[in-house]
Amino acid sequence: xxxxxxxxxxxxxxxxxxxxxxxxxxxxxxxxxxxxxxxxxxxxxxxxxxxxxxxxxxxxxxxxxxxxxxxxxxxxxx
Amino acid sequence: xxxxxxxxxxxxxxxxxxxxxxxxxxxxxxxxxxxxxxxxxxxxxxxxxxxxxxxxxxxxxxxxxxxxxxxxxxxxxxxxxxxxxxxxxxxxxxxxxxxxxxxxxxxxxxxxxxxxxxxxxxxxxxxxxxxxxxxxxxxxxxxxxxxxxxxxxxxxxxxxxxxxxxxxxxxxxxxxxxxxxxxxxxxxxxxxxxxxxxxxxxxxxxxxxxxxxxxxxxxxxxxxxxxxxxxxxxxxxxxxxxxxxxxxxxxxxxxxxxxxxxxxxxxxxxxxxxxxxxxxxxxxxxxxxxxxxxxxxxxxxxxxxxxxxxxxxxxxxxxxxxxxxxxxxxxxxxxxxxxxxxxxxxxxxxxxxxxxxxxxxxxxxxxxxxxxxxxxxxx
Numbered sequence: 044x045x046x047x048x049x050x051x052x053x054x055x056x057x058x059x060x061x062x063x064x065x066x067x068x069x070x071x072x073x074x075x076x077x078x079x080x081x082x083x084x085x086x087x088x089x090x091x092x093x094x095x096x097x098x099x100x101x102x103x104x105x106x107x108x109x110x111x112x113x114x115x116x117x118x119x120x121x
Numbered sequence: 122x123x124x125x126x127x128x129x130x131x132x133x134x135x136x137x138x139x140x141x142x143x144x145x146x147x148x149x150x151x152x153x154x155x156x157x158x159x160x161x162x163x164x165x166x167x168x169x170x171x172x173x174x175x176x177x178x179x180x181x182x183x184x185x186x187x188x189x190x191x192x193x194x195x196x197x198x199x200x201x202x203x204x205x206x207x208x209x210x211x212x213x214x215x216x217x218x219x220x221x222x223x224x225x226x227x228x229x230x231x232x233x234x235x236x237x238x239x240x241x242x243x244x245x246x247x248x249x250x251x252x253x254x255x256x257x258x259x260x261x262x263x264x265x266x267x268x269x270x271x272x273x274x275x276x277x278x279x280x281x282x283x284x285x286x287x288x289x290x291x292x293x294x295x296x297x298x299x300x301x302x303x304x305x306x307x308x309x310x311x312x313x314x315x316x317x318x319x320x321x322x323x324x325x326x327x328x329x330x331x332x333x334x335x336x337x338x339x340x341x342x343x344x345x346x347x348x349x350x351x352x353x354x355x356x357x358x359x360x361x362x363x364x365x366x367x368x369x370x371x372x373x374x375x376x377x378x379x380x381x382x383x384x385x386x387x388x389x390x391x392x393x394x395x396x397x398x399x400x401x402x403x404x405x406x407x408x409x410x411x412x413x414x415x416x417x418x419x420x421x422x423x424x425x426x427x428x429x430x431x432x433x434x435x436x437x438x439x440x441x442x443x444x445x446x447x448x449x450x451x452x453x454x455x456x457x458x459x460x461x462x463x464x465x466x467x468x469x470x471x472x473x474x475x476x477x478x479x480x481x482x483x484x485x486x487x488x489x490x491x492x493x494x495x496x497x498x499x500x
Contacts, residue, residue: 044434044442044496079437079453086469088454121438 047120051075051099053092053106054084054114061090063111073105074098081121093121123449123485128268128296128426128476130318130325132450137378141166142324145374152370153347163370170377171360177380178313178331179304186331187363188373192295193219194341195314195330198363199291200224200262202338203312206231208259213237213245214460215267215274220293221460224262233257239464242417243270247278251286260289265303266296269458269465269472270416271399271426273297280309289336295319296424299383300392311336320391322383323376326369332359340365394479395425398486402475403427405490409497415465415472425477428456431497436471439496443473447492451475 055061065077075094084091094102096118106113124132145166150159152167167188175183189195200223204210212224214236228234235253239245250261261283266273276292283290291312294303299320305313310331317327332338343355344365356362383391400421406412411432417423431439440453454471455462462468475489 044431044438045499078441081437082435082469082471086455086471088457088471121435 049096049118050121051094051096051102052078052081052084052117052119052121053094053102054080054117055090055092056112056114058090060112061092063109064092064113067105067109067111068092071105073101075102078121081119083119083121084115084117123447123481123488125475125477125481125485125489126450126452127319127478127481128424128456128474129452131320131322131478133478133480134322134324134375134379135382137382138322138324138375141378142371142375145371149370149374152368154345154367166374166377167368167370170373170380173377173380173384174315174329174331177299177303177384178315179306180331181306182334185334185359186329187360188368189328189330189363190326190369191318191328192293192314192316193328195316195328196220196262196291196293197223198330198338198341199312199314200227201341203260203289203291203336204232205259207257209233209235209255209257210259211235211237211250211253211261211263213263213274214239214464215243215245215264215270215272216458216460217264217268217293217295218457218459219295220262220264236460239461242419243267243272243415243461243465244417245274247275247282250279251282254286254288258286258288260291262291262293264293264296265301266294266424267416267458267461268296268426269428269456269461269474271296271424271428271476272417273301273423276310277308283311284309296426299380300388300395300424302388305331305333312338317372317376317379320383321376322379324372327372327376330363332363338363342366391479395477396421396423398477398479398481398483399423399425399427401483402477402486402489405487406493409494411497412493415467426474427476428472428474429493430467430470430472431493433470436467436473439473442496443492447488449489449492 080089149163152163171183313331317323318325346361436453443449
């Protein structure tokens with residue numbers, strides 16, 4: 044397996060919030076993609092949004108603009 | 122795309138399944154609600170599906186099979202419809218949350234629960250079930266095959282044990298229906314819970330429950346039944362007792378086509394093919410350094426599942442690399458099987474699950490082996 048890399052990872056309250064995030068980012072032309080929640084955050088499944096670490100501020104601004112129920116935002120090596 | 126997530130839902134369905142759903146949407150009304158052409162067409166396909174399922178599971182009277190949305194609804198019906206406060210029930214660590222969560226709920230309502238533990242390979246001892254029986258034991262509810270390891274439970278022996286001790290036996294055949302022989306008489310199954318969208322090759326949103334004649338089961342829901350309109354309670358006769366509300370006839374028409382395909386080709390052919398692919402994959406990855414494989418591969422009589430990890434790597438990461446770099450679909454994480462993961466010591470890491478269909482090819486399996494080999498050695 045390759046070296047881990049730094050990513051911004053956003054977790055959500057539920058799967059529908061994760062799907063809403065993907066739809067919203069696509070509409071806004073924001074890069075990133077859905078990944079399985081990494082074990083560094085929690086074991087036990089679920090979807091998370093993963094993006095380049097330099098996107099953190101943009102994503103925070105975006106999340107403020109929309110009504111997506113996110114749980115946490117992390118910057119970590121995955 | 123290579124699809125190895127058939128334990129979650131089968132992806133390759135016969136064309137006849139999609140065509141049947143399309144035909145039902147175009148031509149069918151509400152089953153059992155009216156006597157016009159569209160309603161009768163709908164009623165006929167529902168009845169035909171009941172008959173085919175009865176043939177598949179050796180049920181003599183097909184009216185003992187009710188359609189549900191999935192195994193979860195069937196299992197909730199079985200567990201909540203049969204257990205009462207003060208009853209004792211036995212299950213195993215192999216179970217899916219669709220068994221465990223309703224049981225925990227009943228535990229909260231005054232039922233007592235015993236969970237049979239497994240060994241390092243994920244197998245239980247049938248004697249442990251017998252040892253757990255108490256004076257108030259009402260039922261054994263367990264899976265036919267683990268959705269994580271693919272290990273089978275000997276439901277014929279468990280059924281015989283239940284018969285000997287006069288206990289109800291509810292079997293969850295979510296991972297095995299359409300692939301392994303299931304015979305409610307021979308295996309002494311009192312309540313059979315199945316889903317339509319896995320081995321039965323039907324659409325999602327279909328499933329069912331068989332309840333042996335003479336067993337009084339309380340429905341989860343009450344409502345329209347198409348019969349006995351002026352009765353204040355849900356009719357007690359099967360299948361209406363467990364079929365309140367309009368059925369998913371469009372889905373059931375697809376399920377009918379899926380089961381027709383299975384009966385035409387035979388479960389022996391389907392099982393042999395799946396097991397060959399599973400064995401090919403297992404043999405291809407087992408010697409890779411740092412690979413850990415879970416479950417009992419000393420026998421080939423197992424569901425076509427290979428769950429594994431590469432060293433200490435996060436299963437979510439491995440599954441994501443397989444999807445992104447190789448276009449291979451697998452399932453990581455906990456697989457809704459918390460106690461099985463606890464038993465295997467994989468709660469933190471999860472596991473990468475490969476689950477095969479007879480529609481998969483040897484070439485696809487070889488690409489999967491190569492991917493695991495590359496991921497395990499790359500720097």
